[in-house]
Amino acid sequence: MSLKDIINKTLSQWMKGTGPESDIVIGSRVRLARNLSDVPFPQIADDEQKGYVIKEAKRALQQAKNALGDLEFIPMAEVSPLERQLLVEKHLISPAHTQQVKHKAVILRGDEAVSIMVNEEDHFRIQALFPGLAPFEAWELCSRVDDAFDEVLHFAYGDRFGYLTACPTNVGTGMRASVMMHLPALTMTDQIRKMISAVGKFGLAVRGIYGEGTEVLGNIYQLSNQITLGHSEEEIIRHLYKVTQQVLEHERAARERILAKDRLQLEDRIYRSYGILANARMIATQEAMQRLSDVRLGIDLGIVTGIEPRILQELMVMIRPAHLQKLMGQELDAPARDEKRAALIRERLRGQGR
Amino acid sequence: MCEVCHKEPATVHITRIVNDQKTEMHLCAQCARERGEVEMNFEPSFAFHNILAGLFEPESTMVSQRNRPVAVRCSRCGMSLADIRRLGKLGCSNCYAQFERELEPLLKRIHQSTDHAGKHPKDRGHDRRDVRREIERLRELLHIAVSKEAYEEAARLRDQIRSLELQAKED
């Protein structure tokens, strides 16, 4: 599996729409921050030191081959700007990892379940991505990769503060676990704001899936732990899991309530969105995401039939700028993207649904 | 009105969710303080604002800085506290040892803890996880005991938790 294959493959494992609670939970992600003990953190490391981290990463990869299998080492400088953007849209690297790419690299597993950023904010950021509510599975996979690297590398670790990271918000376990959820009913009934402040009291944070502070696209939220020190990885994930289950309960209850109280309005909204997606000639990302969210809700509630539920997570990646340009094989300005986006969605819906 | 003494007005309201069970307590300041230790042990009060905005505020380091030369730098990477504050990040892993005293209140504020309790590299560290797990289990039992007003059992559990916590620290 080469970078070309990964770039050319539109569907990542996590977009397949399977896994536990997949009517609401799109995917689960665990990320571990690790650093080498004898080199400064990337932000102040010089070229030679960052080069050393790269060399160590390759050495570890070579020796860990048996334990880790098919992993590919890719220097970011060898990845075109468009392809970097594709990797961001697939959630395999962070936006920051596409800037100042000298001495940055990404290590990818063929199925895209594992990605490792080298010389991002920390020397290593190990990530595992699973479809559905599966944070324990993602943690176990991350931990296995960590173990294999630990056989070869000497990670920065202190007995008191645990794994030492560039930012003190990650110190200890170095772990950020998150669950990606589609919460249209909580958003419609405006309960989401209450939920966001409620989970804050439990050391968790909720944000829209595409970055911090930005507007939430398609009612997709990410719930993740904020505390990394003082609790074990399993405790943190168990806590995240429990709170997620409560959020799911609230979302399902809100859906039932809307269905019981305002069924006609809800159907009208869903069918209008379906009509727009099936017929629009131009559509911007934000509107497309909102309409897709409506249609997906319709599928989940049995109002819309004959369309696969995974259309939401598939299209939420495929309609993004880099994916569209890749698909069309050319650079596109914003109006051209709106046109191609509408065409892609129409094509995807054609022959599906009523 | 306070649930415990039934004399003073309730000014402290505690909401907890343990095992999917939501409980609320309304206490006066005095009773809340008396129960403080028991309560604090259940779930840390995760009061979160914008953690990054508060990072390395001068106040958090001022007290401990008073006794030290302001220009102290990390012996490995050369970063000073001022550099770290400006960057919002540490320079190297040795910064944690160099500035341990200054970092302590900051870590406490971010994580409500200053001691790691998770995984460690194979060749280093000891596993505190088993003790931590036992503490968690006892805390849940303690919560049940308190909610059933079985105070003798609660006191016994609390002592057990305390001694385990000491053990976890000494490890």
Ligand SMILES: [Zn+2]
């Ligand atoms: Zn009282």
Ligand SMILES: [Zn+2]
């Ligand atoms: Zn340093």
